[in-house]
Amino acid sequence: MSTCAPSPPNAETPYRGRFAPSPTGPLHFGSLVTALAGFLQARSHVGRWLLRIDDIDPPREQPGAADAIRTVLARCHLEWDEEVTFQRHSLEDHRAACEKLMHAGLAYRCTCSRKLIGARAYPGTCREAKHLAQGRHSVRVRVGADRVSLEDPVQGRQTWNLEQEGGDFVIWRVEDLPAYHLAAVVDDAAAGITEIVRGADLLDSAPRQRHLQTLLDLPRPAYLHLPVAVDAAGQKLSKQKLAPAISESSAAEALVAALNWLGQTPPTVLQRAPPAAIIEWAIAHWDPRAIPRQRQWPAPHLGS
Ligand code: GLU
Ligand code: ZN
Numbered sequence: 001m002s003t004c005a006p007s008p009p010n011a012e013t014p015y016r017g018r019f020a021p022s023p024t025g026p027l028h029f030g031s032l033v034t035a036l037a038g039f040l041q042a043r044s045h046v047g048r049w050l051l052r053i054d055d056i057d058p059p060r061e062q063p064g065a066a067d068a069i070r071t072v073l074a075r076c077h078l079e080w081d082e083e084v085t086f087q088r089h090s091l092e093d094h095r096a097a098c099e100k101l102m103h104a105g106l107a108y109r110c111t112c113s114r115k116l117i118g119a120r121a122y123p124g125t126c127r128e129a130k131h132l133a134q135g136r137h138s139v140r141v142r143v144g145a146d147r148v149s150l151e152d153p154v155q156g157r158q159t160w161n162l163e164q165e166g167g168d169f170v171i172w173r174v175e176d177l178p179a180y181h182l183a184a185v186v187d188d189a190a191a192g193i194t195e196i197v198r199g200a201d202l203l204d205s206a207p208r209q210r211h212l213q214t215l216l217d218l219p220r221p222a223y224l225h226l227p228v229a230v231d232a233a234g235q236k237l238s239k240q241k242l243a244p245a246i247s248e249s250s251a252a253e254a255l256v257a258a259l260n261w262l263g264q265t266p267p268t269v270l271q272r273a274p275p276a277a278i279i280e281w282a283i284a285h286w287d288p289r290a291i292p293r294q295r296q297w298p299a300p301h302l303g304s
Pocket of ligand 2: 110112125126
């Protein structure tokens with residue numbers, strides 16, 4: 001099937017990338033490397049780099065986190081282009097995409113509880129049930145038995161069988177909010193994103209998002225999944241687990257560490273340079289081929 005290759009680039013589609021943090025806490029090393037790599041990809045393609053706040057999961061959000069993220073990005077001289085966007089502002093577009101899939105018979109209401117489904121792939125129980133809109137339900141999109149393959153410059157060629165790996169997946173949640181995959185593809189398309197740079201913890205999201213792009217007839221961005229920064233115990237650094245935030249005084253050190261972590265080789269004199277100079281060096285020397293071809297990679301120990 002031809003659903004896999006990204007939309008062909010041409011002179012009229014300049015590079016557009018984005019950083020899409022969830023506002024669950026301030027930026028830590030793990031999210032800094034994602035922001036930095038995405039920013040450098042965009043700058044080296046003379047493209048644009050956008051900031052989108054993925055605020056469609058209210059219980060996980062932390063007041064002030066969106067502002068804290070912007071503060072750290074500015075501190076690190078990771079300057080985004082255009083106005084910041086917020087996913088909650090496009091809820092109606094997410095809803096319209098969900099309805100389009102339902103009207104086409106490609107998505108359906110599901111009343112199964114997570115407990116009932118357990119760890120196995122969703123067996124399609126509600127496919128033909130025609131549940132009414134009134135009751136408590138989620139909406140699932142149908143997947144087929146076709147394999148979905150993607151070429152990732154860091155992770156290599158990846159192939160999935162969505163039917164066996166999870167089955168029909170949720171695009172609208174019981175809480176009456178869009179699920180991440182649906183919101184992400186709708187907003188990526190609206191912003192004209194041509195390449196998505198993010199952590200390999202989201203690698204398995206790529207075939208689901210590609211599937212939705214195909215069904216919704218949206219342009220297909222390329223994907224680049226970075227290794228996930230892990231602590232000494234092999235655990236992903238996360239805002240929830242309180243990985244240290246990047247402070248004013250630690251920005252330069254964190255940037256140099258992030259460049260090293262991404263396989264770049266900043267000269268040691270940069271250690272004492274201001275963030276602007278570090279970013280200038282990084283734009284001129286960025287080589288994505290040097291990124292470690294790993295699913296996870298240990299984060300350095302940062303002082304302070
Ligand atoms: N908002 C998601 C997160 O912070 C990332 C979404 C994406 O890059 O597709 O994990
Ligand atoms: Zn069901």
